[in-house]
Amino acid sequence: MAGQSNPKLADVARAAGVSLATASRALAEPDLVRTKTRERVREAASMLGYVPHGAARALASRRSRTIGAVFPPVDNPIFAAATQSLGHALAGGGYTLLLATHEYDPAAELVVTRTLIERGVDGLVLVGLHHDPRMFQLLRQAGVPYEITWSVDPSGFHHCIGVAHRIASVRATQHLLELGHREFAVLSGHTEHNDRTRERLAGVREALAARSIELRADRVMEAGFTLPQARAAFALLQARAPGFTALVCGNDVLAIGALCECAARGIRVPQSLSVVGFDDIDMAAGASPPLTTVHVPAAEVGRRAAARMLARLAGEAVPPIEELPAGLVVRESTGPAPR
Amino acid sequence: MAGQSNPKLADVARAAGVSLATASRALAEPDLVRTKTRERVREAASMLGYVPHGAARALASRRSRTIGAVFPPVDNPIFAAATQSLGHALAGGGYTLLLATHEYDPAAELVVTRTLIERGVDGLVLVGLHHDPRMFQLLRQAGVPYEITWSVDPSGFHHCIGVAHRIASVRATQHLLELGHREFAVLSGHTEHNDRTRERLAGVREALAARSIELRADRVMEAGFTLPQARAAFALLQARAPGFTALVCGNDVLAIGALCECAARGIRVPQSLSVVGFDDIDMAAGASPPLTTVHVPAAEVGRRAAARMLARLAGEAVPPIEELPAGLVVRESTGPAPR
DNA sequence: TCACGGAATGAAACCGCTTCCAGAGATTAT
DNA sequence: ATAATCTCTGGAAGCGGTTTCATTCCGTGA
DSSP, X not given: OOSSOOOOHHHHXXXXXXXXXXXXXXXXXXGGSOHHHHHXXXXXXXXXXXXXXXXXXXXXXSOOSEEEEEESOTTSHHHHHHHHHHHHHHHHTTOEEXXXXXXXXXXXXXXXXXXXXXXXXXXXXXXXXXXXXXXXXXXXXXXXXXXXXXXXXXXXXXXXXXXXXXXXXXXXXXXXXXXXXXXXXEEEEOOTTOHHHHHHHHHHHHHHHTTTOOOOGGGEEEEOSXXXXXXXXXXXXXXXXXOOSEEEESSHHHHHHHXXXXXXXXXXXXXXXXXXXXXXXXXXXXSSSOOBEXXXXXXXXXXXXXXXXXXXXXXXXXXXXXXXXXXXXOOSSOOOOOO | OOXXXXXXXXXXXXXXXXXXXXXXXXXXXXXXXXXXXXXXXXXXXXXXXXXXXXXXXXXHHSOOSEEEEEESOTTSHHHHHHHHHHHHHHHHTTOEEEEEEOSSOHHHHHHHHHHHHHTTOSEEEEESSOOOHHHHHHHHHHTOOEEEEESOOTTOOSOEEEOOHHHHHHHHHHHHHHTTOOOEEEEEEOOTTOHHHHHHHHHHHHHHHTTTOOOOGGGEEEEOSXXXXXXXHHHHHHHHSOXXXXXXXXXXXXXXXXXXXXXXXXXXXXXTOEEEOSBOOHHXXXXXXXXXXXXXXXXXXXXXXXXXXXXXXXXXXXXXXXXXXXXXXXXXXXXXXXX
């Protein structure tokens, strides 16, 4: 619609009185060109309002300066924080973030990942270890480097930056045990396609088993990561198997949902029920009562993932696995077991 | 690293025994090719594990099937929700989201926008009406269609999808007036580069002015959109100009921060102080007490922005401005003025 | 002053795909 | 059976850069 097309590098070269090759070098690799020439080219470029053509550049140079991220819904605060820091850090390194999300569905994940690869991403940031097997086949075939976030693969087969979910979960459960609790319930995220959720649940079981405490099957409830779903699931738990004094939640959204439902039902926290969350999202400290939870450095995960990817793309050696600390933050939603 | 390079379309064409042109058409415009030929090409493609080369395709076709979004930090729940729905809806239309963020800094915004344009986005989604003037110049020169979200430009000069911040803010303030409040304070977001914030503040002033009520300068406080900053700002407000019975907040994060600080200081809400927020983020309903706020359909804004952009790219006519309803949701953080 | 070597530059070959244009085949009308 | 009309297909020209390779410059040391 807008008159003549945009100026191309050839136009800049002509205006500067140099060849196409020199113009390209002046802009991309300034050291290869004499100072005076470089200046002339730059001036011509800004004069003409030249904007490099990314696709052409990507085609010729075989790199797009673009990193793909395949995330679960980014409206989950924990992923929102990571997305934010990831994108920011990437931008600092001259890369742009191509974002794709899926609703915890491996098939959908495969599709969007494929799309990202078609778009020519130079690297990929994934979440967790649970993926369709064809994902890894695709990644290998495409030769795209990737970083797995949140989880850490002990085998060291994948590059990972994450936390030890199970250990942190054990720790949180122990905290409750130390407070004298014996009747536990778990409000877990869906475990089917989510290794973090599984590990967290396994951590609870592990800590309880160490004290020979049983976790009744009807005291474990799975729910989606939204407040309404969490509230409904907690209500069901109460209806189905009341009597627990400690509730371990798969993440803070679930925990806050439970807290809301407690407030609505007049269940006093922590006097009648202790609740622990996982993630330490912003709202956890402001919840009522302030939530005891496991702090997961989400923004830091995003930043580190970006840094690791940039380093790898720059040819630097990066340790395959990096584990960030995830410590328990005791606030006011946990207290001694009643009676 | 991985052996020979990936198969290209020419390989597929050869394997299928057709020309490059036919192979291209078979994959991109199936109708132009005889059924049998199409099948052969498709088979050859999947046989070879062919993955189209996005940059080459973009270069040749002059479209990248990529949409850029320039957002404030997406860890703000309201933008997280919009980012999520935007990306999801775009993916449904075969487009991928290139995400860039800035810290409410017009200069930074200009830079990332330029980068996005270089990457060849087919369209751009922006937030709000306040931008560096060079932004629009850049957009026009590049000929990239864009949608402005959240705000609506009454002049109809830009394509917009948003809500009427000022009117909603007036409504929220009237609610407080109807409850008998006369002593107001405002906890606003930074107004310098943010038209939504300004409009919301203006709405409060407008509603008060209509009743000849003054909003004291020392009762207006600006803060960043994080819980800690909100708490600190509220504390300052209390120290500097106590005595207000109604607090209007620029958004829910600020409001929840204020609520937290109230809880910490033993200020009873709504008995001693009424608080209203803006946005109706997930946590608003679960806050303590549940927050009275203005519901802004963030996810819907993202979805509609995607739909509008896709329609425009498909050549369909789209009304330049679209305003979504933003109604007041009365919960429990507001009550009659004390005494 | 002249040969020599590194630095700067230019010509041209791609990168992988889309699309215009024309020709070949198939189909229908006469 | 033949001409006229479509439908498919193939050849080839780009799209806008990067990069290899050869060439031209220029400053030096003898």
